[in-house]
Amino acid sequence: MKPLHQRLNLYTNGNETYTFVPAEPVGARSLTIYRNSGDIVLNAPNAPLPVTAERSGKTIYGIFGIISLTLSEYIIIVTGRELRGRLMGQNVYRATDYDILPLNPDIQVAAPPHLVEAHLLALVRSHLAGGTFFFSYAWDLTRRLQAQWTSLKEDGDKPVWEIADDRFFWNKFLQTRLIDVTTGNPDQNLSPYILPVIYGTFDIRAERINGHHLRLCLISRRSRYRAGTRYFRRGIDEHGHVANFNETEQILLVGPDDTSVQLSFVQIRGSVPVYWAEINTLRYKPDVQIMDLADNVTDAMRRHFKENTSIYGEQSLVNLVNQKGHEQPVKEAYEKYVAQVNMPNVRYEYFDFHNECKHMRWDRIDVLLSKLEEDLTRYGYFHLDSAKPEPVRLQTGTVRTNCMDNLDRTNVAQSAIAKWMLNQQLRALGLLHETDTINNYAQFMQDFREMWTDHANQISIAYSGTGALKTDFTRTGERTRKGLLEDGWNSVMRYLKNNFFDGARQDAFDLITGSYVPRRGYVPVSLIRDSRPLIIRAVPYALSFSLFMILAGLTLPRTSDYSLVYYFLLWFVLLALSLVFAFAYGIEYVSWPKLVPLTHVIYYNGPGFRSARSGMGFSIPLPALEKLGTQGRKLAEMHRRTKSKLDAVEMGTKERVD
Incomplete structure (x- = not known):
C-alpha cells in the first residue's frame, strides 16, 4: 500500500x-x-x-x-x-x-x-x-x-x-x-x-497477563450509507443499507512486535432491516410507523443479508427489541420478513432484554451467551501468526445485534460477547488456564470495560446526541443507582436534542455524505425561511411570555394589596392553552431536516401499522376549540402541500454521488 x-x-x-x-x-x-x-x-x-x-x-x-x-x-x-x-x-x-x-x-x-x-x-x-x-x-x-x-x-x-x-x-x-x-x-x-477517514472510535492499550505483554485494540467504523440521527434515519432503504450500521473490531496483539501474533473478532450492529420509522410529535415516545411494502421490504432485506453474508460469512441475528408495548410492532415486522426471506446462513435469535434483565439482574445476559455459544464457537475469530504462512484460523461468521436504537442494549450485549470471545482467545494462546478468566486480572478488566464504555458513548453521541445508557454496567459490571440517575439525565437530553436540534444535524450528515447535493448558482431560501402559518409560529411566544409572567408574579416584590388570583388564572390559562395547542400540533414544532425532507414518512398512509397519529391537530376537537382546530388542520395541510412544492422546486439534486 x-x-x-x-x-x-x-x-x-x-x-x-x-x-x-x-x-x-x-x-x-x-x-x-x-x-x-x-x-x-x-x-x-x-x-x-x-x-x-x-x-x-x-x-x-x-x-x-x-x-x-x-x-x-x-x-x-x-x-x-x-x-x-x-x-x-x-x-x-x-x-x-x-x-x-x-x-x-x-x-x-x-x-x-x-x-x-x-x-x-x-x-x-x-x-x-x-x-x-x-x-x-x-x-x-x-x-x-x-x-x-x-x-x-x-x-x-x-x-x-x-x-x-x-x-x-x-x-x-x-x-x-x-x-x-x-x-x-x-x-x-x-x-x-487522497486521505480516507473513518467516523467511529479507536482505542489501543498495553496490557499484561501472567507475564505476557499484549495490546488490546477496539475500533468501530460507521457506515456512510443511510447515515444520520436517531429519529430521522431508521430501518432500511431500497439498496439494503440500514441506519446506524457499525462494524466493531476487537484486536488482540501478542508479543513485543505488533505483527507477531494478531487476533481479531468482528461484530456488527444496524437498525431493524424493514421500512419503519418513529415520528417525533413532542411526546416522549414518538409514533411508531411500519411501512408494510411487501415485495419492497423482502427485496431490500435480502440485499442487506446477501451483502453481509458475502462480507462476513454466516449471520446470527440477535434482536433485543421488546416483545410488548411500544416496540412490539417493530419486533413482529422483523420476524415476519426474516421468515419470508428465509436465507441460508442467516439464523434469527430473539432475546427479551428488558424482561430477562429486569430488577437489575444484568447477570442474565449470560442467558443470551448460552444461546449463541454454539454459533460463536463455529464462527471463531481471525488468528494470524507471522511464523506461519497461512492464518491459524479465519472468522467465518458474525453476530448482528440490534435493539430499537442499536445503542444501549446493543452495547451491553456486544461487550458481553466480546468478553466471552476474548477469554476463548487467551485460552487458545495458553495465556489463560481453561477455568481462568480476565475477571481475575483487575487492571486488564478495568481497561476492557473502559474501552467498551467509551466506544458505546461515542457511537451513541453520533446517533442520539448523548452518551449511551446502561454504561455503568459496561464500566463496572454492575447496575447502580447512580447509573440510573445518569441514564435519566441522558434520556431527558436525548428528548430535547432529538425533538429540537436534530434537524440541522441530519442536514449536516446529508450534506457531507452526498445524500443532498446543492445546486450551484441557485440559493434555496426555503432552507432559512420559516413558512409555517402565523398561528403556529405565535404559540411558542405566547407560551414563553405566559411562563415569564407567572414567574414574575411569584418573584417580583408586590406594590399592591390586590389579590393575584385573577392575574395567575389568566396566565395559567394561557400557558395551558399554549401547551395543549403545541402538543396537538407537535409535528410543526419538531426540528425536521430540510435538505432531504421526510414528508413521505411523516404523512405515510399506505399499508402497515401506526401506533397513533399524534401531533397533527385536534383529532377530537374540544368544544371551545373546535373552530380553531378545524382552521389549524387546514393551515397545517396547506403548509404541508406548500412545503412539498418548495422542496420539489428548490431542494436541488438529492441523488447520492459517489
Whole structure:
C-alpha cells in the first residue's frame, strides 16, 4: 500500500491558486487548485512556486475533501491532529481541527455573501466539530484485519483510497473531485493526497497477563450509507443499507512486535432491516410507523443479508427489541420478513432484554451467551501468526445485534460477547488456564470495560446526541443507582436534542455524505425561511411570555394589596392553552431536516401499522376549540402541500454521488 503525504505546506497566490507542497520527501509533486476554474493539477517534480505566492502559517495534515455549495466550492483541510496510538507499527490519528478554503475569490468563509451559504457552511463546520474522525497515512483503517490479509496479494501497491472499504470511507463523497482527476488521467495521480477517514472510535492499550505483554485494540467504523440521527434515519432503504450500521473490531496483539501474533473478532450492529420509522410529535415516545411494502421490504432485506453474508460469512441475528408495548410492532415486522426471506446462513435469535434483565439482574445476559455459544464457537475469530504462512484460523461468521436504537442494549450485549470471545482467545494462546478468566486480572478488566464504555458513548453521541445508557454496567459490571440517575439525565437530553436540534444535524450528515447535493448558482431560501402559518409560529411566544409572567408574579416584590388570583388564572390559562395547542400540533414544532425532507414518512398512509397519529391537530376537537382546530388542520395541510412544492422546486439534486 502506497503511503500518503503526512504534512503539507499551503501557498496562496492571491485570488488565483492554492498550492499544496509536501513537506517530505523533497521534490515531491505539488498540487495546485485554480480558484476561478476549479481545475486541479499535479505539478511536475520540483516545480517552482509563483513569486507572489504566500505561505500559510499552519501545517496541513491532510485534505479532508472538496465540497460544492450554492455559491462556491470549498476545500476542507485538516490543520490539527492528535496521536491516538500505533497499530501494526503505524500511527493512528484523530483529526482535531480544520480550515475551510473557498475557491470563489469573492467569498470569505467568515462572512459569506448570502444567508443560505452561511447556513450550509455552518452545517459543514458543525459536522466536523461534532464527529470523531480517525485516519492513518500508512494503514487502512477502513478494513478489518482479515479483509486486509485475504486481499493482500491483489492489493499490491494500490493506493489506500482504492482498496478502502467503501462503506466506511466516510469522506469518499468529498474526495470525489480528487478521485475523478486520478482515474481520468494516469499522469495526474493524486493518490498521495487522497486521505480516507473513518467516523467511529479507536482505542489501543498495553496490557499484561501472567507475564505476557499484549495490546488490546477496539475500533468501530460507521457506515456512510443511510447515515444520520436517531429519529430521522431508521430501518432500511431500497439498496439494503440500514441506519446506524457499525462494524466493531476487537484486536488482540501478542508479543513485543505488533505483527507477531494478531487476533481479531468482528461484530456488527444496524437498525431493524424493514421500512419503519418513529415520528417525533413532542411526546416522549414518538409514533411508531411500519411501512408494510411487501415485495419492497423482502427485496431490500435480502440485499442487506446477501451483502453481509458475502462480507462476513454466516449471520446470527440477535434482536433485543421488546416483545410488548411500544416496540412490539417493530419486533413482529422483523420476524415476519426474516421468515419470508428465509436465507441460508442467516439464523434469527430473539432475546427479551428488558424482561430477562429486569430488577437489575444484568447477570442474565449470560442467558443470551448460552444461546449463541454454539454459533460463536463455529464462527471463531481471525488468528494470524507471522511464523506461519497461512492464518491459524479465519472468522467465518458474525453476530448482528440490534435493539430499537442499536445503542444501549446493543452495547451491553456486544461487550458481553466480546468478553466471552476474548477469554476463548487467551485460552487458545495458553495465556489463560481453561477455568481462568480476565475477571481475575483487575487492571486488564478495568481497561476492557473502559474501552467498551467509551466506544458505546461515542457511537451513541453520533446517533442520539448523548452518551449511551446502561454504561455503568459496561464500566463496572454492575447496575447502580447512580447509573440510573445518569441514564435519566441522558434520556431527558436525548428528548430535547432529538425533538429540537436534530434537524440541522441530519442536514449536516446529508450534506457531507452526498445524500443532498446543492445546486450551484441557485440559493434555496426555503432552507432559512420559516413558512409555517402565523398561528403556529405565535404559540411558542405566547407560551414563553405566559411562563415569564407567572414567574414574575411569584418573584417580583408586590406594590399592591390586590389579590393575584385573577392575574395567575389568566396566565395559567394561557400557558395551558399554549401547551395543549403545541402538543396537538407537535409535528410543526419538531426540528425536521430540510435538505432531504421526510414528508413521505411523516404523512405515510399506505399499508402497515401506526401506533397513533399524534401531533397533527385536534383529532377530537374540544368544544371551545373546535373552530380553531378545524382552521389549524387546514393551515397545517396547506403548509404541508406548500412545503412539498418548495422542496420539489428548490431542494436541488438529492441523488447520492459517489
